[in-house]
Amino acid sequence: MPAAQTFYLSRILGNKVWSNSKHIVGKLLDLVVDVTAVRPQVIAVKMKIGNKVRIIDFSTFEITKKNKQYYIECKNLKDKEISTENTLFLVKHILDKQIVDMYGRKVVRVNDLRLAILSNGVYMLAVDVGFEGLLRRLGVAKPLKNIMKPMGINIPSRFLLWDDVETIDFIRQGIKLSTSYNKLSTLHPSDLADILEDLDRSTQLAVFSSLDIEKAADVLEELEPDAQVNVIESLTVDKAAIMLEKMPADEVADILDELDEEQAIEILNQMERVVSEEVRELMDYPEKSVGSLMTTEFISFHENMTVNEGH
Known part of the structure; x- marks a missing residue:
């Protein structure tokens, strides 16, 4: 492999794959990466070969640029078994999907x-979440940039390093990464709540x-x-009860008031x-009354208590 060259996934999708004898052997449909590496590393290629779709070992592939076009060569069509625990298909599981910055x-x-x-392989560096990436997918980024450049207008581009993102909606039957949502779990609850509210119902529940x-x-x-109700309604009665027991009684009363x-x-x-x-007592008060707004949990101090005594 040549040293230090970057490329966009959109530039190679659908491209022909050539043999070392310069014959077309198939069409590239997707790349498979191993996410256990320091950076996700390409280990296989999803290809259409004749009327069949196969997963081919990437170790015999070479990607080069010739005449401003990407040339993909495969020296040996060797099928590869991949682990569903530690791999992602870039098109199927990441492209066009939601992630958390x-x-x-x-x-x-x-x-x-x-x-x-x-020199030792192909790695995923970053995701493009900018408008330029969308235009590139449509094949109009370069023409538009050439038109807009004389007018002093730039097409905004934005990249996020893989370390700064968390995939959230690649959940699918039969595949569960061991690192699922590791980064999300480190966020402050208020930040995580804001993120969950931007997701669709099923993804909300998967992350939660x-x-x-x-x-x-x-x-x-x-x-x-509304998001609280969505979550509680999706849980079993036992799990909902255990979770609500860990919350302030007034918050629990408000949530249960919204349920059937x-x-x-x-x-x-x-x-x-x-x-x-405690919760039943709060729920008995009329809506928006003083009683319905109060909490049964509070801290009290004697007026003569010192800081050391209260510590």
């Missing part, structure tokens, strides 16, 4: 991917379900009411008696 704490869409050709019970309760408390009465009673019956009684 861990630096900006927000959900963004992947418009393209940038890879690097090094990956959290431990303590973190999940903290995040639930920060969610908007029968479901709310089932959850209350499953909760610890003391906690359940």
